[in-house]
Amino acid sequence: MRLPLQQGKSPMHDLLASLLIVIGAFLCLSAAVGLVRFPDIYSRMHAASKAGTLGIGCLFLAAIFHFADIEIAILCILAIAFFMLTAPVSAHLLARAAYRSGVKSWARDGVDQLAGRYDETDGRLAGHAFENDLSTKN
Amino acid sequence: MTEFGATCLAWSATFGYWALIAAFALSLVRLVKGPTLPDRIVALDLMTVLATAFTVLLAIDNGEGHFIDVALALGLVSFLATVGFARYVMTRDVTSAANLPASPSSGLPQSLAQAPSPEGADASPSSAREKPDA
Numbered sequence: 001m002r003l004p005l006q007q008g009k010s011p012m013h014d015l016l017a018s019l020l021i022v023i024g025a026f027l028c029l030s031a032a033v034g035l036v037r038f039p040d041i042y043s044r045m046h047a048a049s050k051a052g053t054l055g056i057g058c059l060f061l062a063a064i065f066h067f068a069d070i071e072i073a074i075l076c077i078l079a080i081a082f083f084m085l086t087a088p089v090s091a092h093l094l095a096r097a098a099y100r101s102g103v104k105s106w107a108r109d110g111v112d113q114l115a116g117r118y119d120e121t122d123g124r125l126a127g128h129a130f131e132n133d134l135s136t137k138n
Numbered sequence: 139m140t141e142f143g144a145t146c147l148a149w150s151a152t153f154g155y156w157a158l159i160a161a162f163a164l165s166l167v168r169l170v171k172g173p174t175l176p177d178r179i180v181a182l183d184l185m186t187v188l189a190t191a192f193t194v195l196l197a198i199d200n201g202e203g204h205f206i207d208v209a210l211a212l213g214l215v216s217f218l219a220t221v222g223f224a225r226y227v228m229t230r231d232v233t234s235a236a237n238l239p240a241s242p243s244s245g246l247p248q249s250l251a252q253a254p255s256p257e258g259a260d261a262s263p264s265s266a267r268e269k270p271d272a
Contacts, residue, residue, distance in 0.1 A: 006147060006148075006199060006201040007144040007147065008147070011142055012143075013143070014143025014144060014146055014147045015143060015146055017147060017150075018149070018150035018151075019150070021147075021153075021154045021195065022153055022154065024154070025153060025154035025157035025191070025195070026157060028161050028187070028191050029160055029161045031161065031184060031187075032160070032161035032162070032164035032184065032188070033161075033164060035165055035168045035180065035181060036164045041174060041176050041177050041180065044177065045180050048165075048181075052188075055187075055191060056187055056190055056213075059154075059191050059195060059198075060194060063198055066147070067198075067203055071203075072203045072206055075207065076206060078210065079206070079209060079210045082213060082214070083187075083213055086213075090183065090221060090224070093225075094176055094179060094220060094224045094227070096224075097227040097228040098176035098227065100228055101176075101227050103174050
């Protein structure tokens with residue numbers, strides 16, 4: 001049924017790697033559950049980006065402990081850093097695009113404090129002090 | 139004693155495979171029935187993350203370190219895809235009303251009321267945004 005059993009350098013490496021695999025896979029699963037169960041796009045994005053990033057970070061850590069090889073460790077740390085850097089950027093871009101294209105938040109969410117504060121033409125967010133100082137709006 | 143570590147790793151890899159398959163199925167549900175386009179884009183983003191996680195798990199389970207390269211490349215591509223989709227959502231013509239929720243109250247009448255606005259050809263995407271307190 002399975003391939004021959006893989007093992008790392010020591011039983012401690014194997015134990016740590018299997019613990020991190022279980023945690024990472026559970027976090028990925030909870031990200032998907034949140035994606036299905038949450039009420040609007042913004043909370044779904046919260047679930048998918050945060051829990052998904054943490055889950056895949058745990059899996060890369062498990063790869064580091066399993067292989068115990070410096071090249072693979074460098075690659076995995078690079079991948080973790082990349083995911084941690086790009087997940088908030090892409091989630092922010094997507095949330096901003098969704099808000100500007102008219103996707104409403106959950107009806108029981110309360111007050112929409114961004115309402116009417118985006119500039120209609122250039123899409124800048126008005127009302128911050130530094131923008132009033134710079135006055136780059138034309 | 140080494141047998142214990144290997145068995146532990148095999149069991150956790152099996153659990154990880156099934157958890158990732160279940161997560162894939164759940165995000166496929168959101169991809170099919172997501173009411174707006176950004177919902178589907180979030181589901182696609184999570185699906186690429188899950189595919190990356192699956193690749194890492196395959197690398198561990200097969201003892202094949204070269205699969206980590208595949209996972210890294212897949213992560214790069216998924217970020218670019220999400221950024222591209224976000225640009226597309228922001229710049230496309232919102233009067234097509236495909237991004238609004240499918241409820242009959244919002245969507246088509248609002249966009250039809252917005253279409254003959256005096257802004258003419260250069261209607262920006264934010265011009266059709268509904269004010270929630272209006």
